[in-house]
Amino acid sequence: MIRVFGRRNSSNAAKVFWLLDEIGQDYELVPTGRGFAPTDTPKFLAMNPHGKVPVLQDGDAVVWESNTVLRYLASRFRAAGLWPDDLALRARVDGWMDWASISLAPPLTRLRKARAAGKVEDADLPAVIAAFALLDGQIGRTGAFIAGSALSLADITAAPSVHRWSLLAGDRPALPNLDTYAARLDAFPGYRRHIASLN
Ligand SMILES: N[C@@H](CCC(=O)N[C@@H](CS)C(=O)NCC(=O)O)C(=O)O
CATH class of the missing domain: 1.20.1050.10 (Glutathione S-transferase Yfyf (Class Pi); Chain A, domain 2)
Structure with a gap:
């Protein structure tokens, strides 16, 4: 199961949540960031050295920077309508x-x-x-x-x-x-x- 470390009230995480809905992909939200689990722990910083959300975990792949997460998901789930192959x-x-x-x-x-x-x-x-x-x-x-x-x-x-x-x-x-x-x-x-x- 795909995991997203983030929070619903983060604009950058919200982009990822919309895309996941758009492509009909289930995910687990790990509430992280201001008001939730801290991002300055060694464990989180090992995933994203910038200590920011969203972070996507897909098996061994760990992806940070929201636009990169969007492109990863579009490619991974073949959403060519949203991110063309051409x-x-x-x-x-x-x-x-x-x-x-x-x-x-x-x-x-x-x-x-x-x-x-x-x-x-x-x-x-x-x-x-x-x-x-x-x-x-x-x-x-x-x-x-x-x-x-x-x-x-x-x-x-x-x-x-x-x-x-x-x-x-x-x-x-x-x-x-x-x-x-x-x-x-x-x-x-x-x-x-x-x-x-x-x-
Ligand atoms: N350029 C980064 C910006 C990430 C960012 O600034 N995330 C904010 C939330 S929108 C954050 O992590 N804030 C600190 C926190 O929630 O602890 C991206 O697009 O992913």
């Missing part, structure tokens, strides 16, 4: 996965943390708006999902940020393609169960 199509999905993790999520996370800490200057807001406006444009081009006409790992990677954009208070530009896209994601039970429940 190298050019796969690279398109990978590109958007990297972009979502490097350029979309970090400014949003910094903004949310700064606001939670009571800061008022919103230094990261322009970068957040620029990234989401770009995503809105991409959805306008495909007319459906991030990397094309069907759900892919790119959507699962970006999903926590898309959800958290909808939770963001304050003045934001109207991004109609993004609103339609969020509603499209909401039609997936795995999104509703694991992503829409994140705060």
Whole structure:
């Protein structure tokens, strides 16, 4: 049985939980991370030297870094619809996965943390708006999902940020393609169960 070390309220673990639901794969959750089993123990650090969740254990294979876990699972369970075999199509999905993790999520996370800490200057807001406006444009081009006409790992990677954009208070530009896209994601039970429940 596949084991996931993580917690339901972790955005990076939630991506893995959605994919596992999407491909219909059972797993055992080992509650780990803030509020659960510690990640700074020698045993956990031997699995993931970064002391972060999620970590996937599949027999002898131990996989950390959520996007790598997504790709491992898609490959292992032959979910070619979500992570194409064709190298050019796969690279398109990978590109958007990297972009979502490097350029979309970090400014949003910094903004949310700064606001939670009571800061008022919103230094990261322009970068957040620029990234989401770009995503809105991409959805306008495909007319459906991030990397094309069907759900892919790119959507699962970006999903926590898309959800958290909808939770963001304050003045934001109207991004109609993004609103339609969020509603499209909401039609997936795995999104509703694991992503829409994140705060
Ligand atoms: N880039 C890593 C980030 C992992 C990460 O920061 N995980 C957070 C939860 S989202 C964590 O482990 N926090 C510490 C904890 O829960 O103990 C990934 O995508 O897996």
